[in-house]
Amino acid sequence: MSNSSNKEVLLSLKGVDISFAKDGKKFRAVKNANFDIYRGETFSLVGESGSGKTTIGRAIMRINPLSAGEIIFKGKRISGKISKEEDMDVIRSIQMIFQDPAASLNERATIEYCVSEGLYNFHLYKDEEDRIAKVDAALESVGLLPEHKSRYPHEFSGGQRQRVGIARAMIMEPELIVADEPISALDVSIRAQVLNLMNKFKEEKGLTYLFIAHDLSVVRFISDRIAVIHLGRIVEIAETEDLFKYPLHPYTISLLSAVPMPDPIIEKQKDLVVYDESKRDLSGPKPILQEIRPGHFVFANDREMAEYEVKLQQMEKERAELDK
Amino acid sequence: MSERKIILSAKDIEVKFRVRDNYLTAIRNVSLDLYDGETFAIVGESGSGKSVFTKTFTGMLESNGEISNGSIMFEGKDLTKLVTDKDWEGIRGKKISTIFQDPMTSLNPIRTIGSQITEVIIKHQGVSAEEAKAQAVEIMEKVGIKNAANRFDEYPFQYSGGMRQRIVIAIALSCHPEILICDEPTTALDVTIQAQILQLIKELQRDLKFTTVYITHDLGVVANVADRVGVMYGGQIIEYGTAEEIFFDPQHPYTWALLSSLPQLGEKGQDLYYITGTPPSLYNKILGDAFAPRNKYALKIDFVEEPPFFKVSDTHYAKTWLLDPRAPKVEKPEVINNLHEKIEKMTSKGGAFYVEQQQ
Ligand SMILES: Nc1ncnc2c1ncn2[C@@H]1O[C@H](COP(=O)(O)OP(=O)(O)OP(=O)(O)O)[C@@H](O)[C@H]1O
Ligand SMILES: Nc1ncnc2c1ncn2[C@@H]1O[C@H](COP(=O)(O)OP(=O)(O)OP(=O)(O)O)[C@@H](O)[C@H]1O
Ligand SMILES: [Mg+2]
Numbered sequence A: 001m002s003n004s005s006n007k008e009v010l011l012s013l014k015g016v017d018i019s020f021a022k023d024g025k026k027f028r029a030v031k032n033a034n035f036d037i038y039r040g041e042t043f044s045l046v047g048e049s050g051s052g053k054t055t056i057g058r059a060i061m062r063i064n065p066l067s068a069g070e071i072i073f074k075g076k077r078i079s080g081k082i083s084k085e086e087d088m089d090v091i092r093s094i095q096m097i098f099q100d101p102a103a104s105l106n107e108r109a110t111i112e113y114c115v116s117e118g119l120y121n122f123h124l125y126k127d128e129e130d131r132i133a134k135v136d137a138a139l140e141s142v143g144l145l146p147e148h149k150s151r152y153p154h155e156f157s158g159g160q161r162q163r164v165g166i167a168r169a170m171i172m173e174p175e176l177i178v179a180d181e182p183i184s185a186l187d188v189s190i191r192a193q194v195l196n197l198m199n200k201f202k203e204e205k206g207l208t209y210l211f212i213a214h215d216l217s218v219v220r221f222i223s224d225r226i227a228v229i230h231l232g233r234i235v236e237i238a239e240t241e242d243l244f245k246y247p248l249h250p251y252t253i254s255l256l257s258a259v260p261m262p263d264p265i266i267e268k269q270k271d272l273v274v275y276d277e278s279k280r281d282l283s284g285p286k287p288i289l290q291e292i293r294p295g296h297f298v299f300a301n302d303r304e305m306a307e308y309e310v311k312l313q314q315m316e317k318e319r320a321e322l323d324k
Numbered sequence B: 001m002s003e004r005k006i007i008l009s010a011k012d013i014e015v016k017f018r019v020r021d022n023y024l025t026a027i028r029n030v031s032l033d034l035y036d037g038e039t040f041a042i043v044g045e046s047g048s049g050k051s052v053f054t055k056t057f058t059g060m061l062e063s064n065g066e067i068s069n070g071s072i073m074f075e076g077k078d079l080t081k082l083v084t085d086k087d088w089e090g091i092r093g094k095k096i097s098t099i100f101q102d103p104m105t106s107l108n109p110i111r112t113i114g115s116q117i118t119e120v121i122i123k124h125q126g127v128s129a130e131e132a133k134a135q136a137v138e139i140m141e142k143v144g145i146k147n148a149a150n151r152f153d154e155y156p157f158q159y160s161g162g163m164r165q166r167i168v169i170a171i172a173l174s175c176h177p178e179i180l181i182c183d184e185p186t187t188a189l190d191v192t193i194q195a196q197i198l199q200l201i202k203e204l205q206r207d208l209k210f211t212t213v214y215i216t217h218d219l220g221v222v223a224n225v226a227d228r229v230g231v232m233y234g235g236q237i238i239e240y241g242t243a244e245e246i247f248f249d250p251q252h253p254y255t256w257a258l259l260s261s262l263p264q265l266g267e268k269g270q271d272l273y274y275i276t277g278t279p280p281s282l283y284n285k286i287l288g289d290a291f292a293p294r295n296k297y298a299l300k301i302d303f304v305e306e307p308p309f310f311k312v313s314d315t316h317y318a319k320t321w322l323l324d325p326r327a328p329k330v331e332k333p334e335v336i337n338n339l340h341e342k343i344e345k346m347t348s349k350g351g352a353f354y355v356e357q358q359q
């Protein structure tokens, strides 16, 4: 499973830094981010509020400029200056779904217009008949009906609006979708609906996702691989199963402990693991993101690496015992 | 349970809203007794009436709404009879206090944090400005703001989302309420901060001994905080019981559906369970069990006659015809069978959500 050599890298971040000016000072919102997203996978970015998840998503969408590094899409650099043609291609191939379905739709436009907007902007239809056929197909693919076309966003439930947002992205036939907390604002049951829908497109169309969230329980269900980000720094990357079986970085562990479990007995005796960087031993050389097992990366210096190695071997031994 | 003191008792509450020339019934004959010192959680999907129901406890319905039936007894008074702000004085924001989802809407962006807390203290306790400041700093520290004295004169935008929510909690608690209503206090926050805020409210409740009502659609949060749980659907409480009863022995198919759709229970590569169809329209009279059209376990009678509450235990009641002795025996869905055993497995060594305790 972790043999990544035969997978096609669709998107890659290389040494990406993103800074903002804050109170006259430079503020590094994203610090030296490095990761690859393979075609056809769901790659998730988890971390607490303000950790830089949206900033990364917006950089991929070419909205936030980088202050260092580059972003490569299908082998070509898409960060910084690119030709108009390439720009058009990227805008089409990478679509975004937003957290708040209401805010991302024009309240005064009909559903038909909302879904057609990208087609209009890029003249991606032969004639009216073709455009309508495309809109109908996109609506159908998210479980909405052609008769919904003449309605307005406010006449839909939250889950339906989010599905309109997905239809709007899907009609562009993108290769990558950046889904920025697409379900955080939704009800538990509607969440389930939207997650299922995203999985369906992945299977049927080989779509690739960058999924942004702060809740590991959702991320576990939907992702192939997960990157954990803390204060702009990616601290751990692993395949989903590995991250849950062998979490190494203390911040990953604190995120794991914060997942609320639907069980009053267990929840009430649970101890929170609060991550406090100031209480950690940060001595030794500067840490970097290092591969500790194939596909499993952790942000550490050599001293920490040695500690993680001991811990990991211990966990692997215990796992082997359990599996017997 | 019966010996415990009831602090608030809502009976047969009905709430209607006027929308253009129409009326919609948001709350349909809901009764609830709150016990002194308990934590009661209300869960249910968006639009089921959680906020509207609890807004009646503080007379905060929007002006197009009215309590068209029922009574709410609190300290010998019927709260449904209170009208003017003067009537509510000493109760709303004092004895019964509410924390809302978005801390930004409850804080004034252009006034300092400190002045917003002291204002409430002065208003409700009539103490001097100096005394109020001392109390404010103390409560800021209590809700976990480090360096409270130094941060007293800062503005809301200088605080993070989690810290702002702590301030809202500080304000709500600064008048020592008897009942604290938390309307989705953590949905806008990320899981780590959410967990800390929940812990904070619990600790404060232990110290200050108030009753808490939690409103949320996150069952994980409910499991963490609640002594008792009420499940709302279509403007009614359709099941209530202790947290253990609701999670481990749920009776209403809607409660089953809610539990089944949790992502924690999802198997990778398989679809998550979700509730099909849409919630009932509140404009029309609802016949029978409101959940029936979306319920695959619905009986014929569910479409014509509203079920009464059936008793499951002294503390557990559910409004479903499935509990009628004449009903066919129906098992709850497999995903939520033996829920405790399943979650225990997930959270112990070798399970997906096992967390090693730090040394
Ligand atoms: N345009 C901007 N100007 C200045 N600072 C910004 C800008 N955009 C983001 N930031 C800052 O960068 C940091 C990362 O923000 P970002 O929105 O990426 O966080 P996030 O991980 O998406 O958080 P959330 O879970 O709350 O959405 C924050 O400190 C934020 O205040
Ligand atoms: N002022 C109002 N005018 C008309 N209808 C209203 C008004 N306030 C609430 N409602 C309706 O009453 C019903 C119950 O709303 P309520 O806000 O209590 O839902 P809720 O369970 O709190 O949902 P959520 O989880 O989305 O907060 C909804 O159908 C809502 O649209
Ligand atoms: Mg964000």
Ligand SMILES: [Mg+2]
Pocket: B050, B051, B052, B183
């Ligand atoms: Mg509400």
